Amino acid sequence: MQNINDIISEYHARLSSIMYKRKAKALEKHNSKSKYFVRDRIDLLLDEDSSFLELSSFGAYDKYNNDFPSAGIITGIGKINRRLCMIVANDATVKAGCYVEETVKKHIRAQEIAMKCNLICVYLVDSGGVYLPQQSRVFPDRFNFGRIFYNQALMSSKGIAQIAIVMGLSTAGGAYIPAMCDQNIMVRNQSSIFLAGPALVKAATGEEVSAEDLGGAEMHTSKSGVADHIADDENQAIEICKKLISEIPLRNKRKNKHSNINRIEEIYNFAPVNYRNTVNIKKLVKLLVDNSKFTEFKENYGKTILTAFGKINNKPIGIIANNGIIFSDTALKATHFIQICCKKKIPILFIQNITGFMVGKKYEHNGIAKHGAKLVNAVANAKVPKISLVIGASFGAGNYAMCGRAYDPDFLFTWPTAKIGVMGSQQAANVMSTVRNLSDSEYNEIITEYESKSNAYYSSSNLWDDGIIDPADTRIVISMALECVHNRKIKKSRFGVFRM
DSSP: OOHHHHHHHHOOOOOOOOHHHHOHHHHHHHTTTTTTOOOHHHHHHSOOOOOOOEEEETTTTTOGTTTGGGGGGEEEEEETTTTTEEEEEEEEETTGGGBBBHHHHHHHHHHHHHHHTTOEEEEEEEEEEBEEEEEEHHHHSTTHHHHHHHHHHHHHHHTOOOEEEEEEEEEGGGGGHHHHHEEEETTTTTOOOEEEHHHHHHHHHOOOOOOOHHHHHHIIIIOOOOOOOOOOHHHHHHHHHHHHTTSOOOOOOOOOOOOOOOGGGGGGGGOOTTSSSSHHHHHHHHSGGGGGGGGESSTTTTTTEEEEEEEEEEEEEEEEEEEEEEEBHHHHHHHHHHHHHHTTOOEEEEEEEEEBOSSSSHHHHTHHHHHHHHHHHHHHHSSSOOEEEEEEEEEEEHHHHTTTTTGGSEEEEOOOOOEEESOOOHHHHHHHHHOOOOOOOHHHHHHHHHHHBHHHHHHHHTTSSSOOGGOOOHHHHHHHHHHHTTOOOOOOOOOOOOOO
């Protein structure tokens, strides 16, 4: 079993690889056009003192022979002219910025967060559109490529500003991304927007036309009206974008008190390397909240879960953190706490390290199923912002009760030590061995499969979370997520029937 230092070192090595390792041919082609790389574009766009909360860096990890690092798209949150913005930026050094299944999921997830949190959306477009070998998994379904434009229409109707800078290709269906924005910017002799490129036009109609004449910046800003602003280079395009954002009224003009938030190296002592062992959850929570202070709710009841009120970067928050398996009293305690948070309109942070609900004759007779159902009902119907953090195990119904992906948290982050599945690998192998006699090799195969498909990297590759984070950065990340959810209105929570 790895120790925490090895786990963190491996995490940073994998992260560095997906962030910066690209094929030499793609880099040379990008450089030959005097174009900035995608993360440089984002750096130039953000305020100098702004952090950037990058989302789902491990999208499509260990898929497609790792030819789509970060799923070929960078998404994240930062400030532009003091306004919180969601940035969605194609990486043209990854298969010309084309979209595979995970690229679409990542793009749509960024839009969902922007809609929930009322974030200005900035698209840095440099994409060849759908990756054709994957078209059947990218094009036709409800949450496939077309959902991007559907979401753009919804955001427009909600008054959420959207601005696009076209920095390269914006092709086929992707041409609608800038076309559906409030305003867009093109770069002279570099940007192109068209439903079909020159080669496809010639094949379809026989017409021969250059990319610039067909869909260049000069044409679209002077003839078609598809584009609104023209820039001589990327620097000027970025400055125009900043100016447009400065003209959008600030949503929250109040000056919020902020403290300097630093990394917490001490938190590594509480990373659950072995999910069978509990962690000292109170000490972990003390590291996350301001001044290590929180007020515990029902301290002496349902002790396998911690419920508490505190602040992170001067913002109130309710915390529900696992301190063991979920029993009936645990579920009732958490349900009661959620109702109070909803009354007070306080966001909830769920900290998951849970192997599931208690099983057995005694617990079934005591109604563990109905008490667990109350908790699941409360989590589903709570309209307050919800942030989930998986630090260790997240198994079975415990995942649902602690606001897993299916329960639509505003943000969901994992530590590299996280494991998400129906049950642990050893449990699965034992269950299968009970159902049918397994050979030693079959038993070991089940363990290997469960281990490989429940680890944090598999989860993040499939976009089941919003990113794997270094545990030492947890307070920084949660603080930024809280700032985002603070930007939205909180509706009244209405709960369903609680079986008594």
